[in-house]
Amino acid sequence: MDPQSARKPLFLAAFVALSALVWAYWGTLVDICVRWVDDPQYSHGFFVPVFSGYLLWRRREHLWANDFRPRWWGLGAVLVGTGLRFVGHVFYQPWIDPTSLIIVLFGLAATAGGRRAVVWSGPAILFLAFTVPLPYRVQMMLGGTLQRVATLTSTYALQTLGVPAVAEGNVILLSETTLGIVEACNGLSMLVTFFALATGVAILAKRSLVERVAIVASAVPIAVIANVARITLTGVLFEANQGEWARAVFHDFAGLLMMPLAIALLLGELFILKRSLIPVASDAPA
Template identity: 30%
Template sequence: MALGHTDKYKLSLLLTLWFLVFYPILPEMVREWAGHSDNNHGFLVPLITVYLIRQKKDELLSLQIDTSKWGAVVLVAGLVIFLLSFAGGGGFPARVAMVFSLFGLLWYCLGGAWMRLLVFPVLFLLFMIPVPVSVVGLVSMPMQLMATKLSAQIIQHLSIPVYREGNMLYFVGTQLEVAEACSGVRSIMSLTMLGTIFAYMSSTGWGRRIALVLAAVPIAMIANILRITGTGVLANFFGDRVARGFLHEFSGLVVFAFGLAALGLLYTLLNTKKVA
């Protein structure tokens, strides 16, 4: 049967209860979105999910609804993981459990036919979860050192004297530290999100779609190296104050714009170029 008024009421009630259960972990996550420019995309993810679902509205309403015991299994598992993680102070598992419990709830209430269309929009919500600090700490130092080394080499090719020591760049009149926040780890997540959207929109095969998602990693790394290089050049002429405040935040937006443009170009090429 199609989705009737009674079904809408029950689904709305269950979604309200789901929201109330998971509300305690939402304020902290929102603060993390607002507190770091690399997490700002978290504000966009729920809006993108709503947009993607609305794009499927007519197709969804033409489907029959059913219940699924597998959806109930996913829902219960998500709730158990959430309770254990929340009680133990595990923020990241609790947030992941929030998304999967929503998936299970919808699967249980609406059935498999609906979820075949909703699987991407709902699981896309995983991108709103900030990268755990433990993961950032694990990979940030190698990425810091690599980005600093390559940026120093580029700056030297521009005939600007610079000496690198670890994640520090020393110029004639100033010095610049490539901090953990500039390692590029978090920007990889935001650009991977963009690559996933492009892959979802792509009309090509799975190979090219996967290539779009994977391309986000080197694009993010290149964009971050260019950001550090540009900041280093400006610091050489205007001092290290260019690495702080408005210019630092603006450079983050430039990196995001560069990544978006690069992924958009790759998307266009993969969707227009003929295979020999």
């Protein structure tokens, strides 16, 4: 029998299991979609499942491996994810619910096809972690830290450009006005979105493991640099008596300016890594 035909019952069972999973997590999925619409910090969420689906299609050759067989040990991961979801409901931790969904997906993949199915679906399932909202304490901690870093770094950049600027708390005092770096301007939304983008680039790039790790790790400084550039440009415009342009840059054009700059920096990093890290040729005969 053709291997693809032999696996049709397995694919049918997987479809039924995924349908049951969608039914069980329907409320969670709706809440996630609502957050994508209402919370700018997670506006990239609509891109995440599309990219995960593309990864599954891109790695489809793993589906026809000989060791793609059902394994009962995957049910253990399903039980762990189900228990974690129960814990999240008991202690009212909303971020645990979507996290349990990712664990259950791994369990279903292992149950359907064992190790080979996990290898095939692993990157796509892990990428779905970008749909999980940050815990409130983590979000506040990261937001406060980024807010302070943006204030101090932007003040230093303005002083370097010859603009009189002094930081007091999260406020930058200019010669004739003040620039408040409020919570909405801490750059956390940019960081979360760009971190997902950098991870996607690292997965698709045909680079070494060291380069991929460097690409993902660079998402944090690049996002901070983009936010600091926006704040610095705003301060320069205020000092040049261009208040209307400054307010437009600070609020209206923020997303339009920050993301292209971040992507340009990422492309520059890819260029530098390609020129800096040279693969070592093997001495073994061909």
